[in-house]
Amino acid sequence: MNNINNKLKKDQNLAMVIVGDRCIGCDACYVACKTDWDVPALKEAYRTKVWEVEGKDQQGNPTIGFLPTLCNHCDNAPCVDVCPTGASFKRDEDGIVLVEPDMCIGCKACMIACPYDARYYNEHEQTVDKCTFCLPRTSVGLDPACVTTCVGESRNFGDVNDPESNVAKLLKEATTISRLKEDEGTLPNVYYVTVNY
Amino acid sequence: MSRHNINRRGFLKLAGVSGIAATAGMTGLPSPLKANAKKEAIKGARFLKYDRGVHSASFCEMCFWNCGVDVYTRDGIIHKLEGNKLNPNNRGHICAKGNAGIQSTYDPDRIQSPLIRTGKRGEGKFKKVSWEEAYSYVFDKLDPLVKKYGPETLATFMHGTGEQYVHMFSAALGTPNITVPAYSQCMGSREMAWALTFGTGVSGHETFDMANSKHMMIFGRNMAGAVQVREAEDFSEGLARGSKLTYIDPRQSESAVNATDWLQLKPGTDMALALGFIHVILRDNLANMDFVRKYCYGYNELLEHAKQYTPKWASEKTGIDAKTIERIAWEFAKDAPNVVAIPPRRMTRYGNDTQTVRTIAILNALMGNWGVPGGVFVRTAVPLDLPHHEHPPAATARRADGVGEGEKYPFAPPSLGRTNGIYEATLTQKPYPIKAWMLYGTNPISHSSVGVNNLYKAMDNLDLIIAIDTQFSDTVMHADVVFPESTYLERDDAPYIAKDKVPFVALRRAAIKPIYDTKGCYDICKGISEKFGLQKWFEHSPHHKIEEFVSILSDEQKETLEKDGTLLFEDVDPYPGASGNHLKFATTTGKVQLYVKDLDELYEKEGDEFSPMPIYKDVIAPKKDEFRMLFGRTPHHSHARTMNNWILLELQDDTPIWMNPKDAKYLGFKNGDMVKLVNTDTGFTSHPEALKVTKRIKDGSVFVHHGFGHQTKAWSRGFDKGTSENDFISDGIDPISGAAAFHNGFVKVVRA
Numbered sequence: 001m002n003n004i005n006n007k008l009k010k011d012q013n014l015a016m017v018i019v020g021d022r023c024i025g026c027d028a029c030y031v032a033c034k035t036d037w038d039v040p041a042l043k044e045a046y047r048t049k050v051w052e053v054e055g056k057d058q059q060g061n062p063t064i065g066f067l068p069t070l071c072n073h074c075d076n077a078p079c080v081d082v083c084p085t086g087a088s089f090k091r092d093e094d095g096i097v098l099v100e101p102d103m104c105i106g107c108k109a110c111m112i113a114c115p116y117d118a119r120y121y122n123e124h125e126q127t128v129d130k131c132t133f134c135l136p137r138t139s140v141g142l143d144p145a146c147v148t149t150c151v152g153e154s155r156n157f158g159d160v161n162d163p164e165s166n167v168a169k170l171l172k173e174a175t176t177i178s179r180l181k182e183d184e185g186t187l188p189n190v191y192y193v194t195v196n197y
Numbered sequence: 198m199s200r201h202n203i204n205r206r207g208f209l210k211l212a213g214v215s216g217i218a219a220t221a222g223m224t225g226l227p228s229p230l231k232a233n234a235k236k237e238a239i240k241g242a243r244f245l246k247y248d249r250g251v252h253s254a255s256f257c258e259m260c261f262w263n264c265g266v267d268v269y270t271r272d273g274i275i276h277k278l279e280g281n282k283l284n285p286n287n288r289g290h291i292c293a294k295g296n297a298g299i300q301s302t303y304d305p306d307r308i309q310s311p312l313i314r315t316g317k318r319g320e321g322k323f324k325k326v327s328w329e330e331a332y333s334y335v336f337d338k339l340d341p342l343v344k345k346y347g348p349e350t351l352a353t354f355m356h357g358t359g360e361q362y363v364h365m366f367s368a369a370l371g372t373p374n375i376t377v378p379a380y381s382q383c384m385g386s387r388e389m390a391w392a393l394t395f396g397t398g399v400s401g402h403e404t405f406d407m408a409n410s411k412h413m414m415i416f417g418r419n420m421a422g423a424v425q426v427r428e429a430e431d432f433s434e435g436l437a438r439g440s441k442l443t444y445i446d447p448r449q450s451e452s453a454v455n456a457t458d459w460l461q462l463k464p465g466t467d468m469a470l471a472l473g474f475i476h477v478i479l480r481d482n483l484a485n486m487d488f489v490r491k492y493c494y495g496y497n498e499l500l501e502h503a504k505q506y507t508p509k510w511a512s513e514k515t516g517i518d519a520k521t522i523e524r525i526a527w528e529f530a531k532d533a534p535n536v537v538a539i540p541p542r543r544m545t546r547y548g549n550d551t552q553t554v555r556t557i558a559i560l561n562a563l564m565g566n567w568g569v570p571g572g573v574f575v576r577t578a579v580p581l582d583l584p585h586h587e588h589p590p591a592a593t594a595r596r597a598d599g600v601g602e603g604e605k606y607p608f609a610p611p612s613l614g615r616t617n618g619i620y621e622a623t624l625t626q627k628p629y630p631i632k633a634w635m636l637y638g639t640n641p642i643s644h645s646s647v648g649v650n651n652l653y654k655a656m657d658n659l660d661l662i663i664a665i666d667t668q669f670s671d672t673v674m675h676a677d678v679v680f681p682e683s684t685y686l687e688r689d690d691a692p693y694i695a696k697d698k699v700p701f702v703a704l705r706r707a708a709i710k711p712i713y714d715t716k717g718c719y720d721i722c723k724g725i726s727e728k729f730g731l732q733k734w735f736e737h738s739p740h741h742k743i744e745e746f747v748s749i750l751s752d753e754q755k756e757t758l759e760k761d762g763t764l765l766f767e768d769v770d771p772y773p774g775a776s777g778n779h780l781k782f783a784t785t786t787g788k789v790q791l792y793v794k795d796l797d798e799l800y801e802k803e804g805d806e807f808s809p810m811p812i813y814k815d816v817i818a819p820k821k822d823e824f825r826m827l828f829g830r831t832p833h834h835s836h837a838r839t840m841n842n843w844i845l846l847e848l849q850d851d852t853p854i855w856m857n858p859k860d861a862k863y864l865g866f867k868n869g870d871m872v873k874l875v876n877t878d879t880g881f882t883s884h885p886e887a888l889k890v891t892k893r894i895k896d897g898s899v900f901v902h903h904g905f906g907h908q909t910k911a912w913s914r915g916f917d918k919g920t921s922e923n924d925f926i927s928d929g930i931d932p933i934s935g936a937a938a939f940h941n942g943f944v945k946v947v948r949a
Contacts, residue, residue: 022433024421025451026832027848031296034844036277043847054891062892064454089240100240136247148279151290151426152433195437 012094013160014133015189016147017167018068022154025050025066029146029155036137036145039129045120047071047131048146068154070146071118071131072180072188073097079110079119088128094159095189096135101127115184133157170195250276254762255705256693258358258685259294259301260835261379262286262401262425263693265763266295268686268708275299275686275708280426283763285699286402287426294835295426297844298686302712306841306913307668308681309713318656319675321910328716328724334678336728338661342632348372349594350632352619357638358690358705359682359718362735363665365589366722367635369731373592374622374631376614378639385615385936387544389608390554393793393933394562396783400576402697405539406771407431410571411532412441414525415452416467416557417541422451423830440571441532443525445470447895448855451832458525461895462515464825464940465547465816471538471556472813473511473519474526476503478563483530488565492780495792495810499559502810514813533564534774535571543829548929548938552811555793559811562789568774577769578696584745586737597622597631599935606935608795616641617930617937624655633661637718638682640670643837643907643921651928665721668841669911681715683707688717691742698771702764704743796933806932816941823877823943824860825898828922837904841915852905852919853889856946857896861888864946871949874899876925876942883920885949899946 033039033048048070055063073090077097080088087103088110090096099110099119104127111119111128122129134144138157142148147155158165163172171177174193182188250271256263257278265284269277278298282289311331316322326334342350348371355363355377367375379401380388388398399405407413407420408431420432436442436455444456445467453459462470478484479500489496508519508526515522529536538560544550566572598618599605609615620641623631634656641652656662656675664676667684686708693703716724723735737745747755750764758764770776784790792809799807805814819825833848834840840850854872866872868890874883886901894900905919922939929938 019437021455022437024424024429024433024454024832026421026424026429027293028291028296030848031293031844032277032279032291035296035299041843041847054893062449064449064451064893066451066454086237086240091241098241098244100236101243102236103240132244135241135244139245140247140249142247142249145277149290149296151292151424151429152421153290153430154433196439 010093010095010161012162013189014073014094014096014158015160015167015191016070016133016144017156017170017191017193019154019156019170019195020065020067020192021194022152023050023066023068024152024154025052026151028149028151029068032145032149033131036134040122040124045122047118047129069116069118069180070190071097071133072116072186072190073133074189075187076185078113078115078184078186082109082113084109096133097130098132098135099128099130101125104128115181115186116188167191253706253708254281254703255685255708256281256284256286256703257291257295257298259298259839260425261356262427263358263703264291264295264426265703266291266298267762270708273709275302281703281762283761283765284703285427285695285697285701285765288430290426290430292424292426292429293833293845293848294424294839297839297842298684300842300844301667301839302684302686304668304841306911307713308666308673308679308715310681311714312679312681314677318662318677321669321674323679331678331680332724332728335661335663335725338677339633339663340729342660343370346630346632347594349374349592349597350630351635352376352597352623352631352633353635353637354378354616354619354639354641355637357718358685358693359665359722360637361691362719362722363635363637365734366726366731368589368592369726369734370729371592371594373594373596373611374598374614374619375612376598376616376619377612378616378641378644380610380613381615381617381934381936382545382644383543385545385609385613386550386931386934387540387542387554389934389936390540390551390558393551393608393784393795394555394558394790395567399540402695403428403539403542404573404576404698405431405537406569406571406574407440407537408434408438410435410440410535410537412443412529412536414443414529414536414538414560415445416471416539417446418452418539419446419450419829420452421454422832423542424832441528443529447827447898448829448900449893450829458521460515460517460521462517464827464895464898465549466515467541468549468553468556468811469506469511469514469813470517470522471553471560472503472506472811473508473515473522474529474560475499475556475563476506476511477508477523477526478530478560479503481527483527483533484563485533485565488534488567489563492565492567492782492789493562494784494786494788494790494794499791499810506813514815530564534566534569536564537561537566537572538564545931545937546940547816548931548941549806549814549816550931550936550938551933552806552808556811559791562791565774567789568772568776568778568780570772570775572774574698574771575773576696576698576771577700577766579694579700579702580766581749583694584742584749589734595628597628608933609935615935617928618935620652620655623658624651626658632659633663634659635663635665636672636676637665638667640672640837642671642675643904643923665718667715668838669909670837671907671909674909674911680721681713682721683711683715683717687711687715689739689743690717691739692746694746699769700766702746702758704758704762706743803932819897819943820877823945824856825940826874826922826925826942826944827894827898827900827940828903828926829900831902831904834902834904837907840905840907840918841912843914846914846918849902850918851887852901853887854920854946855889855891855894855900857894857898858890858892859896861890866890866946866948872946873949874920874925875945875947877945878942879924881924883924884917886920888946899944
């Protein structure tokens, strides 16, 4: 684990650790998130979403799985790089990637640049919007909305640098760890793990 | 399902901006904003504050399993619902539906005032009236019917926290025809089988200790998809701790994701499979004989009876190979007693449902898992001397639905009744005229019920339909008089007092004042009762019930309940079996009934369907070119109640028709083709739906999600979304429980 996330010097290294096989696909996270952040009533507008992935095993039998997705708060964030105004930025202290609405001109370059399709354009607010790791909630001591409501207790949030945190423990105990599209070099901060209890 | 196909990049393209955006990204357009030092200084500051709002305690009513909910209100508007951390129903979490309670409350399509019908039934034309006019209307129409036919001419249907008041009104008026559809249209056969075997039901919050189980053997109960939060949590916790999962279902539901074995059996053969397991367990001496000797009745009879059901036989019936049946029976028994065999929940399927669950109950009994971690836990009542209120005496008239001693369904509970039996009695007007319905939170037209066409005919026989609801369901649109109920966020309700693994009490206090001219069910029933001079049964309002309950608590308990919204009574033992305490079973023999003595007489008289030990018979098969119509729950909606909730509609607003690739190939269809379902009995044809070709559904069957296809024009968003399975299901009856059997309906699938 030493090679993960030591590229940037951050006081905190906030991450979401998703225990993949605990997600039951109920989409409570989707509704909790949209409600808390007044995300517009539009199918294409969301900050987090669970994908049902259908596949086949080696014998050709059908398989299904669930893939919760959200902004990866990348350490090497392409959205920040392409933003012409500085509205998309990464916080030095904890690595959260945000969009400052007052500075966003709605050019949507970041939406194209993001390999995770994590952003949408909020027509009401005339700004690009996305997951903030629920910074407003965490700044008053609450868990993110999606973590709070997660029925399967699949989602975990915290500071990887703190060895006592749930996320650090999960990453330590995990039998497999993966991140989405690692080959893009984005250094994402959302981890998908499997754990043997 | 639509959620798989949404492509936000597609949205981007549609918006016609990709070119501009790409240009901007590449050239790095100079921006005056970038140089704005003031904005740089405040950048991100808005993300550092969060107003949680004012807290109030409640419990959810988006479905009927009442998760504890903390309501947060900002400036009089509910901003957020969160799971109550202490409430054992959900331990801090709520599902998509629970989170969406706000959208249902602030839905302008809600019923906003009392209404009286002006147009034809079902046309949806109403006039706004005062409460007084609405109460008088009920009296003016119902009183003559009661005088002519007796109070039993009124049948009442109820589902929801306010149902106690409808119950009260019904009893005070003197009608015995009280029905709770959760029995005959849902869990009746399961509860009946459990009661005949163990002397108690599974109960609404299922008594399966999944979190501690070493092997869950689940027969068509979609724990992950038909979300009840506690059950879903326990299920995923059990799996995370390494429990085996044998998931048995013709459809690969959400619950099959992490199955050790998914057994895609032929529909309607669950009993054969369970009998095969029982055969192996008895043949190979795998039963927990300590438990069997001490607590079970009829072991020797079962030993003989099960000999005929070999794995080879079970394999022929189910399509699951015999070796797998042998292996799983061994694996299951190996981890006994910390294992659990779980029956379906909505067990209104093939008409052999009580006997099928009996077989599953026997599997549990043979494992000796009663009151054992990982098996079946035992519930305890709240250890308080609860306030007692006088109830009207039970009605003396004979029930119209065949429930009661000496009637066709002597085992069915009169407190719940047979909703399907009431439909039939209303259609035939036998054994006596049913001329009025009062519906509280129930919607026979959209909920699975006896064939919709017959239902309309039955409703034609009614002189009065009274509806109490929060929203214009398809059935409310047919009502003569409509009472708008406040939602659970707008009203106080009586305390939720739960007999449970850990007994507890939860409070519900109104978070906001009613948005529209609505009232709670208590006030509505009281208003109606006053017209009949029956108000003396309505002295205790929900608010009063809360106060009265709180008054019997200690100061410490009071403080906890007020602060946390939940009060737990943790000094209980849900595992008396493991503790070595003597177990009690409230059956006729006082034992766990492998052999149900209570059925002897009916078996003699009526034959195999009533056998004291389950006898397998093939269920009716589809004819050539016909498909069995299967349906089940989606995680995104509650029953047929939430299809006008915008946020839940985003998650699902359609019902693709699932079909096996074999069948699709035979019919020349491919994935995504538009098709229609044709009811082979009535000829009724659905509107076009997309075909989902997938091995996730067994060949010979088609599947749709339950609860869609609403024809209520008052629903601006939910109108006509998807297909209602109601038009295609069977109207069979389980002979023991009297509950419905829906899965023997057959359809043809034609190109649209």
